[in-house]
Every structure is written in structure tokens, then in C-alpha cells.
Amino acid sequence: MSNLNTNLDRRSFLKVSALAGGGMMLSFSWLAGCKPSTKEELLAMPKEWFELNNYIKIGENGAVTLYSPNPEFGSNVKTSMPMILAEELDTDWKNVFVEQADFYPERFDRQFTGGSQGIRQGWKPLRTAGATARAMLVAAAAQTWNVPASEITTSAGILEHKGSGKKAHYGEVASLAATLEVPEEVQLKDVNTFTIIGNSKRNVDGQKIVTGKPLFGIDHKVEGMKYAAIVHPPAFGMKLKSFDKSSVSGMPGVLDVFPINVFKEDYDRNFFDTTTFPEILAIVGNSTWEVMQAKKSLAVEWENAPETSFSMAGFGGRPSTQVKVPAGLENTVAHKARMAEYIQKNGTVVRRDGNPEEGFKKAAKVIERTYTVPFLAHNTMEPVNCFADVKGDKAVIYGPTQAPDFIRNTIASSLGMPKENVQINLARMGGGFGIRAYSHHMVEAALISQKIQAPVKMVYSREDDMTYGIYRPTYSATYRAALDENNNLLAFHVKAGGIPESPLHANRFPAGAIDNYLAESWDIPSNITIGAFRAPRSNFIAGAEQSFLDELAEAMGKDPIEFRLELLKRAETNPVGENNDYVPKRYASVLELVRDKSNWNSPQANVSRGVSAYFCHNSYVAEVVDTVIKDNQPVVEAVYAAVDCGIVVNPDAARNMGEGAIVDGLGNAFFGEMAFENGAPTKTNFDKYRMIRHKEAPKKIEVHFVDNGEDPTGLGEPLFPPVFAALANSLYKATGKRYYEQPFAPQLEMQNLKM
Amino acid sequence: MALYNLNINGKTQQVDVDPNTPMLWVLRDHLDLVGTKFGCGIAQCGACTIHMDGNAMRSCQLPVSSVGDSKITTIEGLSESGDHPVQQAWMEHDVPQCGYCQAGQIMSAAALLAQNPNPSDTDIDNAMNGNLCRCGTYTRIKAAIKTASQNL
Ligand code: FES
Ligand code: FES
Numbered sequence: 001m002s003n004l005n006t007n008l009d010r011r012s013f014l015k016v017s018a019l020a021g022g023g024m025m026l027s028f029s030w031l032a033g034c035k036p037s038t039k040e041e042l043l044a045m046p047k048e049w050f051e052l053n054n055y056i057k058i059g060e061n062g063a064v065t066l067y068s069p070n071p072e073f074g075s076n077v078k079t080s081m082p083m084i085l086a087e088e089l090d091t092d093w094k095n096v097f098v099e100q101a102d103f104y105p106e107r108f109d110r111q112f113t114g115g116s117q118g119i120r121q122g123w124k125p126l127r128t129a130g131a132t133a134r135a136m137l138v139a140a141a142a143q144t145w146n147v148p149a150s151e152i153t154t155s156a157g158i159l160e161h162k163g164s165g166k167k168a169h170y171g172e173v174a175s176l177a178a179t180l181e182v183p184e185e186v187q188l189k190d191v192n193t194f195t196i197i198g199n200s201k202r203n204v205d206g207q208k209i210v211t212g213k214p215l216f217g218i219d220h221k222v223e224g225m226k227y228a229a230i231v232h233p234p235a236f237g238m239k240l241k242s243f244d245k246s247s248v249s250g251m252p253g254v255l256d257v258f259p260i261n262v263f264k265e266d267y268d269r270n271f272f273d274t275t276t277f278p279e280i281l282a283i284v285g286n287s288t289w290e291v292m293q294a295k296k297s298l299a300v301e302w303e304n305a306p307e308t309s310f311s312m313a314g315f316g317g318r319p320s321t322q323v324k325v326p327a328g329l330e331n332t333v334a335h336k337a338r339m340a341e342y343i344q345k346n347g348t349v350v351r352r353d354g355n356p357e358e359g360f361k362k363a364a365k366v367i368e369r370t371y372t373v374p375f376l377a378h379n380t381m382e383p384v385n386c387f388a389d390v391k392g393d394k395a396v397i398y399g400p401t402q403a404p405d406f407i408r409n410t411i412a413s414s415l416g417m418p419k420e421n422v423q424i425n426l427a428r429m430g431g432g433f434g435i436r437a438y439s440h441h442m443v444e445a446a447l448i449s450q451k452i453q454a455p456v457k458m459v460y461s462r463e464d465d466m467t468y469g470i471y472r473p474t475y476s477a478t479y480r481a482a483l484d485e486n487n488n489l490l491a492f493h494v495k496a497g498g499i500p501e502s503p504l505h506a507n508r509f510p511a512g513a514i515d516n517y518l519a520e521s522w523d524i525p526s527n528i529t530i531g532a533f534r535a536p537r538s539n540f541i542a543g544a545e546q547s548f549l550d551e552l553a554e555a556m557g558k559d560p561i562e563f564r565l566e567l568l569k570r571a572e573t574n575p576v577g578e579n580n581d582y583v584p585k586r587y588a589s590v591l592e593l594v595r596d597k598s599n600w601n602s603p604q605a606n607v608s609r610g611v612s613a614y615f616c617h618n619s620y621v622a623e624v625v626d627t628v629i630k631d632n633q634p635v636v637e638a639v640y641a642a643v644d645c646g647i648v649v650n651p652d653a654a655r656n657m658g659e660g661a662i663v664d665g666l667g668n669a670f671f672g673e674m675a676f677e678n679g680a681p682t683k684t685n686f687d688k689y690r691m692i693r694h695k696e697a698p699k700k701i702e703v704h705f706v707d708n709g710e711d712p713t714g715l716g717e718p719l720f721p722p723v724f725a726a727l728a729n730s731l732y733k734a735t736g737k738r739y740y741e742q743p744f745a746p747q748l749e750m751q752n753l754k755m
Numbered sequence: 756m757a758l759y760n761l762n763i764n765g766k767t768q769q770v771d772v773d774p775n776t777p778m779l780w781v782l783r784d785h786l787d788l789v790g791t792k793f794g795c796g797i798a799q800c801g802a803c804t805i806h807m808d809g810n811a812m813r814s815c816q817l818p819v820s821s822v823g824d825s826k827i828t829t830i831e832g833l834s835e836s837g838d839h840p841v842q843q844a845w846m847e848h849d850v851p852q853c854g855y856c857q858a859g860q861i862m863s864a865a866a867l868l869a870q871n872p873n874p875s876d877t878d879i880d881n882a883m884n885g886n887l888c889r890c891g892t893y894t895r896i897k898a899a900i901k902t903a904s905q906n907l
Contacts, residue, residue: 074853074890202849209854210845210861211837212790212830219789227784252756252773288793289773289780381794381802381855381889430792430855431889462795652849656895660852663891686799686887694883697893 043095050174052133053182054107055085055126062157062171064091067101069108070118071402072205073432074660075716076653077118079204081126083649084119087196088130088189091170092156098204103404103424111426113402114437114532116617116714119649123712131186133177137170140177144168156195191647191709200652205428217399217427220387220457226255228448228458229291231281231298232468235679236527237329239305240279247299248283253290257283257298260447262440267413268320269312272406275440276469276529282448288459295461304329305527325527329679332374335499338524339476343370347495347520351506353577354516356482359491363482367555371479371544373742375674376472376533377681377689382430383465386445389455393417397442400429407439414443415450422446433664434532438470463684471674472533475503475540479548482516487556489514496541497522500530503537508615509587510549512580513567528676534664535717538616543669543724543742546612550729551738560611560729561595564588582615586644589706593642594622597704607637610729612722617714619645620706623662625698625726627734633754634734636666636698636727641719643703646710658703658719665723667692670745670755690745759819763788764832774820778812779803781819782829790830790858794887801886804859804866805829811866813885830858833865841865844903852890860886864900872907874900 046059057065066082082098103111110121134154141159142149145166152161160167170177191197208215233239245257262278263269283298285291307327311320360366386399395415401407404424412419429436445458460468477496484490492514496504506519533539553563565588570576572584591613595601603609606628613622626638639662648654671690675682683689703719728739735751745755761768763786770785779796782788782805791814794802798813805814806828833839841864851857860883867874867882874882879900888896 072853074851076852200849202846203851203854205854206846206849206851207837209851209857210830210842211833212788212858214789216792216855218793221787221789287772287776287780287784289776289784292796379889381792381800381853381887383793429853431853433889459793462797656849656852656892659894660891663893664889667891685797686795687797691887691889692891692893693885693887694893694896695880697891697897699894701894 046171050178052136052174052178053129055129056089056133058170058174060171060174062169063095063097064089064157064170065097065099067099069101069111070122071111071113071404071426071429072100073113073400073402073429073436075113075118075657076203076650077113079201079653080119080650081122082204083196083201084123084126085130087194088127089134090154090156093196093201095157100426100428103408103426105405111404113432114434116619116717119712120618120714127188128186131188132182135183135186136177136180137173139180139183140173141168144173144176197647197649198651201650203653215428216382216430217387218382218385218430218459220398220427222389222455225455225457226284226452227286227288227291228445228456229283229288229295230444230458230460230464231283231295231300232277232464233302234467235329236276236469236529236676237305237327237679238302239277240281241301241303243281243301244299248294248297251290251294251297253286254294255284255286256452257281258451260444260451262414262443262447263410264413267410269310270406270409271313271315272403272437272439273312273410274438274470274529274531280444282444282458284448284452284456292461324525326525328527330526330528331677331679332675335474339372339474339497339499342497342522342524343476343478343495345522347497347522349518350504350521351511351517351519351577353511353514356491356493356516356518359516360480360482360493362484363490364485365483365555366480367483367552368478368480369548369551369740370476371547371740372476373474373540373543374672375474375528376668376672377466377674378433378435378470378533379466379689379691380429380431380433380435383462384441384460384468385458386441387455387457388442388445388449390415390446390450391453393421395422395446396425397422397446398425398427399442399445400427400432400436401439401442402429402432402436403439406437407442411443411446415446433534434536435470438531462686466684466689467681469529470531471528472539473498473501473530477503477541477544479544481552483555489552489556491516491518493518494545495520495522496544497524499524499528500526503541505537505541505581507579507581509571509582510567512575512577513571515576517576534661535616535720538614538717538721542612542614542616542721543728546614546722546725547728547738550610550725550732561591561600564591564613586620587613587615590620590622590642590644593704593706594624594640597642597702598624598640600624608730608733610726610731610733612725612729614718614722616721617717619643619713619715619718621718621722623719623722623726625723625730627727627730629734629753631754632752634731634748638700638702639698639726641701641703642706643715643719644706644708645715645718646708646712648705649712651705654705654715655703657716659701661717661719662701662723663692663697665720666698666727667696669724669727669742670696671743673743757820759822761819761822761827762824763827764829770819772819774818776819778805778814778817778819778822778827782814788829788831792855792858794856800856801863802856802859804862804886806862806866809866809869811863830862833861839865840903840906841868841899844899844906847902848895848899850892850895850899852892856886856888860888860896864896864903868900868904868907873904
């Protein structure tokens with residue numbers, strides 16, 4: 001198969017351990033002497049492992065170790081990626097041990113968790129790795145039994161040759177298999193014959209999580225390890241002026257205080273090197289509590305930072321640009337005023353179909369609405385932290401990162417050593433949501449360790465974490481629709497922008513469905529750092545667009561689902577323009593499924609429903625939110641989601657993540673907000689930054705998947721963007737008011753509702 | 756610095772720490788019981804929840820000097836082999852996503868059920884409202900508590 005080489009380095013297949021095992025051939029099968037094992041009978045750890053490829057080791061007793069390549073931040077890749085390997089290997093899941101792979105780019109492709117691409121991009125390589133190992137086991141059995149490989153079948157880790165009645169488990173031929181040539185081509189299973197994929201498996205770390213075993217970067221500890229806290233500037237646009245070491249030098253457990261510079265002077269940053277404060281202070285000591293106490297006492301002076309600029313590589317290998325960081329202390333009131341100015345100005349035209357100006361000129365009625373959202377902090381439950389042990393010209397880093405590949409060069413450059421000497425081991429992450437693609441903390445911990453010449457664990461306080469930046473940007477979008485006297489849609493116009501980036505996806509729906517269409521974009525520079533936040537840009541623009549379409553449907557006297565389906569029909573049968581970034585049929589299918597599952601056409605009295613749909617990260621999602629007003633309080637009773645992400649590898653875990661994305665969306669729609677005064681974030685911990693809590697979670701969430709056998713696409717992000725509008729549209733039904741500005745809670749409170 | 760003899764998970768453990776040190780850091784840094792998690796440090800997230808004489812407490816705001824001879828239970832000591840009904844229900848419902856908040860959730864849930872074996876939805880809401888889950892596993896948490904309540 002052509003994809004064989006994309007993931008599997010053939011040279012690395014032949015492992016010393018495997019060769020040392022020799023070509024041991026077993027003709028006696030333990031199966032011959034015993035009954036098939038019962039379900040609960042688990043295999044013990046084997047005495048010897050035979051490595052079939054980078055992902056798969058098989059023990060002499062038939063046990064299987066699968067390496068999960070990607071970092072795990074809660075999206076279940078550590079369970080579902082090995083499920084794909086196990087499926088094609090055709091082994092029994094109960095005999096599988098899963099191990100987190102270290103960062104090892106020579107062995108694994110794309111050890112990156114982000115963009116909802118883990119399963120989508122891992123699909124072929126993992127299937128190929130599993131199928132290749134299976135083929136080698138079959139070849140080994142064929143050699144051993146002297147029968148044609150084509151006559152050997154496998155099932156749940158057992159090889160069988162019907163003709164001769166021979167049977168063996170994988171472990172019996174693993175040592176031979178490990179010495180064989182890697183086949184040029186392998187046959188992948190027919191998706192209809194899957195036995196593991198599509199059958200829910202529990203989280204492989206579940207037992208460890210519920211018993212409190214060390215799993216996370218913050219749990220790591222080694223002999224002689226020191227603890228570090230950091231102090232970063234209190235505001236964007238500020239930098240370190242001076243500090244007085246003596247202010248803490250007598251404090252118990254405090255060993256040292258020093259500044260660290262994250263980057264070498266001339267370092268060319270890569271796209272994920274976003275670092276809000278290139279210079280911070282490190283306080284090193286004997287325990288976390290002691291260094292955190294010292295933080296409070298440390299005398300530091302800050303000063304305003306001048307405008308700076310640096311060169312940064314573009315995303316996905318695009319050319320470098322010079323990034324300018326403006327000087328100044330920004331605040332939210334001024335942000336809002338500037339955004340209001342930009343809304344009035346012309347933006348950059350990104351897409352134009354037909355003659356939108358003409359459409360607006362001819363209109364009998366124009367509807368215009370503007371939507372805005374604030375900055376958001378990621379607020380992963382595990383605060384930023386990292387362990388580092390730098391000795392001489394070698395560094396070992398262990399901590400939370402979604403993107404080890406992006407930070408290794410930076411660590412190496414800052415430490416002044418070749419990148420091959422930097423080993424990054426992947427910790428389970430206490431959440432990610434995008435922010436852990438920016439691994440400045442790994443560089444910081446490494447520099448601290450290098451300076452003190454000892455292993456160190458650096459832990460940010462919640463306040464350090466929440467005020468560090470790398471936020472979801474603030475955005476605004478103005479939508480206009482032109483209707484004729486019969487309420488036919490003549491033209492459609494979106495103008496969207498933000499600080500410091502625009503959220504516009506000009507080629508997404510409803511582009512392609514409307515003859516006269518105009519999309520414009522704008523942006524305003526800022527020194528507040530931003531980063532990927534669960535479904536970047538989509539997490540705003542979906543809510544704006546889908547709220548507007550709801551209002552438009554109402555103005556046109558149409559059912560909101562019917563209205564969208566009509567537009568999608570148009571886009572399917574007679575698309576407008578080029579490069580439309582969605583498949584109308586798949587889009588329509590999730591709307592139809594959610595209509596069905598939510599009983600959209602038989603609404604209940606007193607339940608207010610809103611619908612929304614969106615396409616991003618290669619997947620289609622439609623959602624219906626049901627709210628009721630109970631004791632003067634809006635309560636989300638139920639949420640129904642219909643998802644087309646192709647084949648679902650681990651359905652129950654997929655539903656779990658979908659439920660989480662919905663709760664996340666509701667929380668941010670109601671409460672999520674970061675604001676600034678004089679450059680400083682106004683919220684520093686969970687007492688001020690309101691997060692959705694147990695009481696506010698929906699009473700019921702249903703996540704349904706379209707069963708279409710397509711290759712899998714993204715899942716971690718796509719359920720998030722549609723929530724905002726589904727909620728807004730539902731609240732409109734409940735309160736009679738449209739919600740244009742997030743968060744919604746303050747506006748609901750102004751309507752005398754309890755939030 | 757002062758010496759404390761603490762009763763943790765049924766064992767006496769001695770630590771020599773500043774009297775103001777929160778139990779969270781005594782457990783994590785001095786006793787290597789890292790199941791109890793740091794989330795906010797100001798009793799707002801529940802990640803650090805432990806039991807003191809059976810009551811759910813936020814250990815980040817519990818100075819070691821105030822513990823005395825109270826019985827402390829952490830997630831590591833909730834059951835011998837990870838089979839407390841709450842832990843089992845958590846597994847059955849496959850509750851965790853990232854998992855970071857879950858030790859705190861389980862400790863809050865276990866304390867609730869010890870005092871109120873048949874909690875209503877409102878009882879669950881009230882007992883669990885102090886535990887944030889950024890991954891949004893609340894609906895599963897509620898379902899798991901109900902399952903655990905039946906299996907007590
Ligand atoms: S760390 Fe104690 S409640 Fe958050
Ligand atoms: S499971 Fe991730 S914070 Fe709760």
C-alpha cells in the first residue's frame with residue numbers, strides 16, 4: 001500500500017530484542033491443551049517482548065503492548081488510537097497493554113494533539129501498522145506450519161489453518177515474525193468486519209485516575225528535585241525592570257531567585273512559540289508551598305515595554321513574518337470602542353459572489369445584526385507546570401504538551417544544545433483545549449534546571465496561569481441580509497474581525513448557497529497574546545452566523561431547520577462560486593438527524609428550543625438546545641447533538657467528549673469572559689472567572705452519530721461551536737430577547753432572571 | 756517548622772513543615788500522595804478535596820496545624836483496591852476525560868453518599884457544585900453518583 005512508508009520506517013522494524021529472540025518455532029499450541037480462555041482471564045506480563053514495529057510488541061504468551069503515539073489531554077486518544085492498531089492487528093483487546101509513547105519523531109509521525117486531527121490523520125498509519133504486524137505474524141505461522149499464508153486466518157489474536165487444523169496464538173510465532181521482512185503491501189480490513197472499532201472500550205487510564213495514581217506532569221517527582229515558582233509581569237505591555245533578591249532570601253525553603261529569558265536573542269520563533277512574557281523570574285526552593293509564599297514577598301519593579309518585533313514562522317510551514325508587538329496598556333472599554341469603529345469601516349474583501357451591492361440596493365428590507373464575544377482564558381484544571389532535568393548537554397523534559405515537535409527546537413536553542421539531546425516525555429494532561437500547543441513552560445523549566453544544575457518541577461499558580469494570556473481573541477461580526485417584498489433572500493453580507501485576528505471563514509456555509517454574497521475581514525493589533533482555543537475562530541463565528549440565520553428564518557417566516565435545508569439544497573444542486581468548504585449533503589444529514597432525535601416537529605409546551613449547525617474540523621454537527629425558565633432561572637433541560645464525523649472508533653468515549661464540548665459551550669456562552677484594565681487581566685482565579693458548574697449543566701445530553709462508514713474526521717472541537725447559537729436561539733424563545741453579546745448571563749440578569 | 760503526626764489513610768505519618776502549610780502540599784510534596792490535585796489554591800475548584808473525619812474538605816485551605824488527630828482520607832485511601840462503589844461507578848460510566856478533577860469529584864461524591872445514601876438531584880447539585888470539571892463531565896458524574904448510591 002502506498003501509505004505503508006508514510007508512517008513506518010522500515011529500517012527501524014528490525015529490533016535487536018527481536019533478533020536476539022531468534023527464530024524460535026513452536027508447533028505446540030497451548031490452545032491444544034486447554035479450553036478457550038473465559039472472558040475474565042487476563043494474560044500476565046510476558047517474560048519477553050518481540051517488537052513487530054514501532055507501535056506493537058507481542059509477548060511470548062500472546063500479550064500485546066501498543067504504543068499510543070499522541071499526547072493525551074482528555075480526548076481519549078490513548079484508548080482510541082490503540083483500538084485502531086488492535087483492530088487491524090486482529091488481537092483480543094483484553095490482552096492489550098497500552099503505553100504512552102515518548103516523543104520520538106524517528107518512530108512516530110505527527111505526535112500532535114490538536115485541530116481534532118489525531119484520529120483522522122492517525123487512521124491510515126495506525127491501521128497500516130496493525131495490519132503489517134498481523135501480516136508478519138501470518139507469514140511466521142505459514143513458515144512454521146509450511147502452509148500458504150493465504151490459507152491462514154486470524155481472529156482475536158489466534159492464528160488458524162483450517163486445512164491442517166493448526167492453531168497458535170500470536171505469542172507463539174512473535175519471535176519469528178519479528179525477524180521477517182516487512183511486507184510491501186498489506187490488506188486492510190473491510191470496515192464492516194470491525195470488531196474493536198465501534199465497540200466502546202473504557203479509558204485505559206480509568207483505574208489509575210479513579211485511584212489517584214501519578215499520571216500528570218504536576219505529579220512527577222525524582223530524587224533531589226527542586227521546586228520552582230515563577231513571577232511574570234502583571235500586565236500585557238509590561239516587562240521586568242528590577243527585583244530585590246534580599247526581599248525573600250531569608251525565607252524558609254527558598255534557595256534562589258533569578259530571571260530567565262525564554263529565547264536566545266536571534267532565535268527565529270516557530271508558529272507555536274507564542275510567549276507572552278519572554279523574561280520572567282524564577283524562584284527555586286524546597287517545596288511548592290515555600291516558593292509560592294516567596295512569590296508574595298518578592299519585591300519586583302515592572303516597567304512599560306516598548307514596541308517589539310520578532311520573526312515567526314507561519315502556520316504549517318508558511319513563510320515567516322515579522323510580528324510586531326505594540327506598546328501600551330490595553331483595556332476592554334477601549335477594545336470595544338475600536339471594534340465599533342471597525343464595524344463601520346470597509347474591511348478587506350475575502351469573497352464576493354454575484355452582485356451583493358445591487359441586492360442590498362433593491363431590498364425591501366435589510367436585517368443587520370452585530371455579534372461580539374470577549375477574550376476567553378483556557379483555564380485547564382491542571383495549571384501550567386513542567387519537570388526538567390538538564391545535566392551537561394542533555395535534557396529530559398516531562399510535562400503537559402500537545403505539541404512536543406514544535407517546542408523541541410526552541411528548548412534546544414535556548415539551552416544551547418543539539419535538539420537530539422532534548423528528550424521530551426509526554427505526561428497525561430489535565431486538559432488542553434489548544435493552549436498546551438504553546439509549550440513555553442517547557443523552555444522555562446529547562447532553563448531553570450540548567451541554571452541550578454538539578455532536576456526541577458516548575459508550577460504556575462492559578463493566577464499565573466489565568467493571567468498569562470494565549471487567550472481566545474475577542475471578535476465581532478456584522479451580518480446583513482437583503483430581502484425583497486416577498487421575503488426572498490437577495491443578498492448576504494458578513495463583515496467580521498477581532499483583536500488581534502479575524503474569525504472569518506469566508507468559504508463556509510452559507511457561502512455557496514446564496515447568489516449575491518460578500519465577506520469582509522478586519523483585524524486590530526494588540527499585545528495581548530492569543531492562541532488556539534477549542535475550534536479557533538469557529539467557536540465565535542458559528543454562534544454569530546447561526547444566530548443570524550435563526551433571525552433571518554423568522555423574518556422569512558420559515559422553520560429554522562427547513563430554512564437551512566433549503567439553502568443546503570441550493571448549495572448541493574447548483575452551488576454558487578468555488579471552493580465551498582463543506583459537503584452540503586453531509587451538512588443536511590446532521591440537521592435531519594437532530595430534527596428526528598429531538599422530535600423537533602413535536603415541541604413540548606413550556607420548553608423553548610433553539611437549533612444550530614456547523615461544519616469545522618472536517619465534521620458536521622447540528623444541535624438542539626431545550627431551555628425552560630424555572631423559578632425565574634433559565635435552565636438547560638436537554639441538548640441533542642447529531643454528528644457526522646465518519647466512523648466512530650470508541651463510541652461511548654466519543655459521546656463523553658461531545659457532552660463535554662456541549663457543557664463547555666454552554667458555560668462559555670453564559671459566563672466566559674476575560675477583561676482588561678491597564679493591560680492587566682481583571683480576573684485571576686475562579687472566584688472571579690465564572691465557569692460552568694455542576695448545577696448549571698444540562699439535565700440531559702444526547703449525542704447521536706451519523707452511521708456512514710466514511711473515514712473518521714475530527715471530534716474534539718466540532719461539537720463546541722454550534723452550542724452558542726443553539727442556546728441563544730433557545731433563550732430567545734424563552735425570553736423574547738435576542739442575545740448578541742457573550743457572555744449571556746449579565747443580559748439575562750438585566751431581564752431580572754437569576755443566573 | 757514544626758513536627759506533626761498525621762493520621763492519613765489509616766497510617767500515622769510524620770512531617771516537619773511550616774504550620775501554615777496547606778494539607779494539599781503536605782500530601783503532594785512531603786508524603787508523595789499526589790492523587791489530591793492543585794487547581795486554584797483558594798477553595799474554588801474542589802480538585803484538592805479530601806476527607807477529614809469523613810467530611811469533604813478543600814485541602815488547599817486547610818493548614819496542617821489545624822488537622823490535629825483528625826482522620827484524613829485521600830483518594831489513595833478511599834478503598835484498598837480501587838473498588839469503592841463510587842470508584843466503580845466512575846469506571847462503569849467511564850466518567851473521566853482528562854481526569855484531573857476526578858479525584859476531587861470522587862471524594863466529594865463519596866462524602867455525600869456516606870452522609871446521604873440516597874441523594875436527590877438537588878442534593879447532588881449542592882454537594883458537587885464546588886467541584887469544577889473543565890472537561891464538562893457533570894452529567895456523567897451525576898449518573899455515576901446515582902449508580903453508586905444503588906450499589907452502596
Ligand atoms: S485547589 Fe483547593 S479548591 Fe481548588
Ligand atoms: S475530567 Fe478534565 S477537568 Fe474534569
